[in-house]
Amino acid sequence: MVLTIMADNTDYKMHICLLIILVAAAYLRFTGLDWGTDHATGAFHPFHPDETTIIDNSRWVDTDLKKIVAPYGKAPMYILWSVARIAGGLLGIDPFDLSDNTIARSTYRLARTITAMLGLLTVWVVYLIGNRLGDKWVGLLAALFLAFSAGHIQQSHYYTVDVPFAFWLTLSLYLILRMPGAGRAIYIACGVASGLAAGTRLAGVWLGVPFIITHLMEGKGIGQRFKKLLTPEVGCYLLAAFLVTSICEPYLLLDPTHFFAATDVLQMMGSIKVVTGESVYIWTLSDFATTKYLFHITNLLPLSFGTVLTIVSILGAVLFLIKRPGTGIVILSWLLIYFLFIGRLHSKPFRYMIPLLPVLVVMGAWALGYFSDILRKREVPNWIVFIPWVLVALPTVAYGLAFSRIYHLEDSRFAAMKWIQNNIGEGTHVLAERGGYPTSWMVPDDKYNRRLDDATFFITADGGLPYYSQIEFLKGRLEDIEWIVLIRENRMRQFEAVPDIFPIAHQFYKRLGDGSLGFDAVAEFKVAPGLAGLTWDETEVEPTFSAFDHPQVVIYKLREEHDLPATLSHWSYATGQDPALPDLYLDRGLDAYLEKNWEDAYNQFDRALQIKPGLVLGNVLRRAACLKLGRLDEAHAQWKVSSTFPTNKLIQSVSSLYRMGLDTEGGEYVTYTSTQDQQSGHLSRFTATYANIGNRLVNEKRWAAAVNALSQAVSFGDAPADTWFLLAKSQEQIGELGKAWYAIDQAMQLNPEDEAYHVLLMNLGTKLYRQGALVEASAVYLKALQLNPDLVEAALNLGVLELESGRLGEAEKWLRHASEITPKDPQVHLYLGVAYLKSGKQDNAVSAFRRVLELDPDNQQARSALQSLTP
Structure with missing residues (x-):
């Protein structure tokens, strides 16, 4: 051309x-x-x-x-x-x-x-x-x-x-x-x-x-x-x-x-x-x-x-x-x-x-x-x-x-930071964002009571928690919050685009933006393209186009006298009653299940799944109803569907079973998936799931259920030390002391330096001793002293145990070791004197009892023993 x-x-x-x-x-x-x-x-x-x-x-x-x-x-x-x-x-x-x-x-x-x-x-x-x-x-x-x-x-x-x-x-x-x-x-x-x-x-x-x-x-x-x-x-x-x-x-x-x-x-x-x-x-x-x-x-x-x-x-x-x-x-x-x-x-x-x-x-x-x-x-x-x-x-x-x-004007984030410094008082409770375009750096935690958002929760919780539980999570994040500082492209624009996929997060940002949550936008900062007095509207542009170098910063303030907890509670209740959401049918199904109306429970759970097919919790609950109805083939098919979901959603859904009080169903589901994984060869498929469920149950002090989940977590091998520790802690709480001793031993082989493990070990030794399991208690104390020879409580308890068992030489050995670690402990010298006395070493016994009285002049047991030896 x-x-x-x-x-x-x-x-x-x-x-x-x-x-x-x-x-x-x-x-x-x-x-x-x-x-x-x-x-x-x-x-x-x-x-x-x-x-x-x-x-x-x-x-x-x-x-x-x-x-x-x-x-x-x-x-x-x-x-x-x-x-x-x-x-x-x-x-x-x-x-x-x-x-x-x-x-x-x-x-x-x-x-x-x-x-x-x-x-x-x-x-x-x-x-x-x-x-x-x-x-x-x-x-x-x-x-x-x-x-x-x-x-x-x-x-x-x-x-x-x-x-x-x-x-x-x-x-x-x-x-x-x-x-x-x-x-x-x-x-x-x-x-x-x-x-x-x-x-x-x-x-x-x-x-x-x-x-x-x-x-x-x-x-x-x-x-x-x-x-x-x-x-x-x-x-x-x-x-x-x-x-x-x-x-x-x-x-x-x-x-x-x-x-x-x-x-x-x-x-x-x-x-x-x-x-x-x-x-x-x-x-x-x-x-x-x-x-x-x-x-x-x-x-x-x-x-x-x-x-x-x-x-x-x-x-x-x-x-x-x-x-x-x-x-x-x-x-x-x-x-x-x-x-x-x-x-x-x-x-x-x-x-x-x-x-x-x-x-x-x-x-x-x-x-x-x-x-x-x-x-x-x-x-x-x-x-x-x-x-x-x-x-x-x-x-x-x-x-x-x-x-x-945009490269010739002050960055909107710096302008927002200066506004925050001039308008939000020190010590104020502020919610800031993390993520790809964070605002947390604008609100330093050494000046403000800053709390960070956790918007990823809505993704991990989706399908595993009822929607009203997600609102309860929001209550915790917003407790005492007076200000919110965000970049629209970071979280708000993203969740605004997915009302059907993440409805609670979508509604949160929608209500925040329109004021119905109780917050007002009191300041906005944005540098937009402009020429000759005209500016380009970037409200709906693809987020990454504006997010990096000219984002929109919005600062919200809670209205005076607004009852935010009441607003959230009302929203939570309305969510549970909304026929367009699965929560209503999950609750109805749970009520029917607890009343042993298995058929109605199945139908309600099925209705919840029709509304949200990707509802892992609904799938798990429907499987439980299938088992009660004797539909074993359908229950197995439901498990296969569940096992295709991401691990984090399984964690949430099985944890929800425990939160609903369905400990037996939660434990059964954990056990069943473990068995199926072993048959299919996927031995580590749910290890992280079990460990995380167990951790949640430990935090809730539901020890028996925790033992169930954590036992599965360690059954595949290569479990981390913390998982063994939590298993031992849970077994100790329900009285399975022998199993707890094995679990804590596994934990300490992987991480012998953790002091929390040592404390649990000592607790186990004491409980075993009180139950009369002297051999096991002795092994626990020896293990503790191998890890830390200066652990005086272990040396003292082992010495006393050997003394009561009649092994006087071993008793003297460990009680002398205890006295070397803590020479000013009168109790150690008292037991050492008793050991000497039983061994016929009267001079050593006299010295020991006199040392007790030097340290504790009012100790009547030592005084009586000394008087009997030196009339």
């Missing part, structure tokens, strides 16, 4: 235009890189958790790569480590000593500078691609669009993977467009760039598709086309891409088990479970209210560069598919593959769009050039030809400038 109306422009003017665009792009990306710094105090806050993950893990590059725990490739960490070490060496500092505020601020700024530079280079590469697929004006227009893309500007202020990934893949696409006729150096450079893309995000391996397509586009027959993939140049590309990817992801081949581990949310498979929705976290709740593929087009793309350019870029993609300009199908293939992948994910953070932007702006610019050519061929005035360009460029540039405003 050549716009002849521009034919008289020289390359010089083109270069000037490109330079101006690049300068503007640089200004928009390099300005405000120290965001997160409170300029009033100089304190730096790393507000972006993904950024922190990469920067923190970069320290391990030269020590142990297995210490790196991140779902991303290591290329960004290698780059930062190299640059930071050079800078640190010149300045004489450790750039990864992030505990030092000044160093942390400098390291983060340095890291963000790298991102900003790669973002700027992406603008330049986009120009090259546009120039190749269209002409220089298409290239300039594409560069302009990306330069002022609000999304690209924002992400260029973070040291996260998305802008670097976008740069490496855009560079790879440009180099692929020069194939297959390019020289070997181009192939090697493309292989390196593709390897760095894959080493940043594994999605970079999909660059192989456009690479293959570009080599199959030329040639007469299919055989001749495939021959183009069997050249030394292609081999150079593949080798370079493989080597670089392997260096950036060494454990992909060397230790696949480590690479694909899922034990942490920051590991590869752990993060995949999150983005696919298999694992539910608070920060993914808003995604339940989105539509796959459509949300990216209607919400995320307009956030990236405005509505107008969104429409034009999509139109350009359609035209690319129809017209296929030159080798444009190459970049179109990347667009389709990447979009088809991210569009189907449950998680839809804004940053996933960044790799699409360079391709989309090229397609949008090409489409504008295409329509301008149509207008030119119709011989319209030249100024009309420019209208499509202006109509798209002006709002795009305006939006980019408006967004950059």
